[in-house]
Amino acid sequence: MADDNRVAIRTAGPDDADVIADITRTAFGQFEGRVYPPFRAHAQTPAHVRWEMEAKGFVYGLALVDGRPAGHVRWRLRPGYMHVSRLAVLPECRGFGVGRRLMAWAEEEARRRRVRVLRGEVRTALTDVLKYYMDMGYRVIGYASLHGVPRCLTLIEKRLSYRRQTARPARPEREERTDDAAASAAEEAAWVDEARISPRLLHPALARLIGPPAQRSRRNRR
Ligand SMILES: CC(C)(COP(=O)(O)OP(=O)(O)OC[C@H]1O[C@@H](n2cnc3c(N)ncnc32)[C@H](O)[C@@H]1OP(=O)(O)O)[C@@H](O)C(=O)NCCC(=O)NCCS
Numbered sequence: 001m002a003d004d005n006r007v008a009i010r011t012a013g014p015d016d017a018d019v020i021a022d023i024t025r026t027a028f029g030q031f032e033g034r035v036y037p038p039f040r041a042h043a044q045t046p047a048h049v050r051w052e053m054e055a056k057g058f059v060y061g062l063a064l065v066d067g068r069p070a071g072h073v074r075w076r077l078r079p080g081y082m083h084v085s086r087l088a089v090l091p092e093c094r095g096f097g098v099g100r101r102l103m104a105w106a107e108e109e110a111r112r113r114r115v116r117v118l119r120g121e122v123r124t125a126l127t128d129v130l131k132y133y134m135d136m137g138y139r140v141i142g143y144a145s146l147h148g149v150p151r152c153l154t155l156i157e158k159r160l161s162y163r164r165q166t167a168r169p170a171r172p173e174r175e176e177r178t179d180d181a182a183a184s185a186a187e188e189a190a191w192v193d194e195a196r197i198s199p200r201l202l203h204p205a206l207a208r209l210i211g212p213p214a215q216r217s218r219r220n221r222r
Contacts, residue, residue, distance in 0.1 A: 027088030
């Protein structure tokens with residue numbers, strides 16, 4: 001498995017939604033009942049993955065090991081940065097660099113678009129995962145609350161450099177960046193982990209895309 005040639009990353013399409021939802025639920029399963037607020041990942045469905053891709057602009061990278069699905073990451077463009085989330089590797093495929101390859105793939109996607117900043121967030125309680133990202137060049141830029149839990153999310157960022165740079169945009173003060181990042185994380189969290197939009201509130205075409213509501217307990221919906 002350590003052999004890099006056995007790992008391939010490709011952009012996923014709607015036809016991969018079943019595989020992606022399966023990877024998400026399996027990889028995040030270790031946190032079920034152990035991390036509060038619970039990850040929305042536990043309730044991922046193929047219909048929701050398709051909705052993310054077709055209606056919300058998320059792009060998934062799918063990792064294959066010897067041609068078999070092993071993990072994924074997703075990104076989408078936000079004003080001034082690329083938001084990276086949902087890094088997940090199946091338990092039996094961990095520890096062989098698949099996660100790092102997925103993060104490198106997202107970075108390459110950013111470079112191809114001349115995007116300078118990648119951002120994401122980590123549950124503050126998951127200190128080993130935070131260290132994992134820091135080892136890949138990310139740094140902490142602030143914190144945000146989730147479901148009323150203060151500092152529940154640690155906001156991280158990686159800045160890319162390009163050889164031939166045009167005029168460098170003015171760098172705002174640290175406090176400003178933190179507020180900005182917290183606001184964007186709250187927005188991402190709203191899409192990623194909190195919002196369950198009732199299909200009734202949507203245009204019928206979008207509601208059909210989402211499909212029936214994910215099976216979630218009342219407790220998880222808080
Ligand atoms: C975190 C995760 C994506 C790592 O995937 P991976 O393919 O095993 O990662 P890599 O092989 O690239 O790197 C493994 C390294 O990360 C370290 N690591 C950090 N956090 C880890 C974690 N929670 N689980 C496993 N390894 C972890 C390992 O110690 C290992 O270090 P080493 O290379 O020095 O031995 C995977 O463990 C996973 O899917 N976890 C559940 C979902 C998750 O936490 N996603 C991130 C949410 S923000």
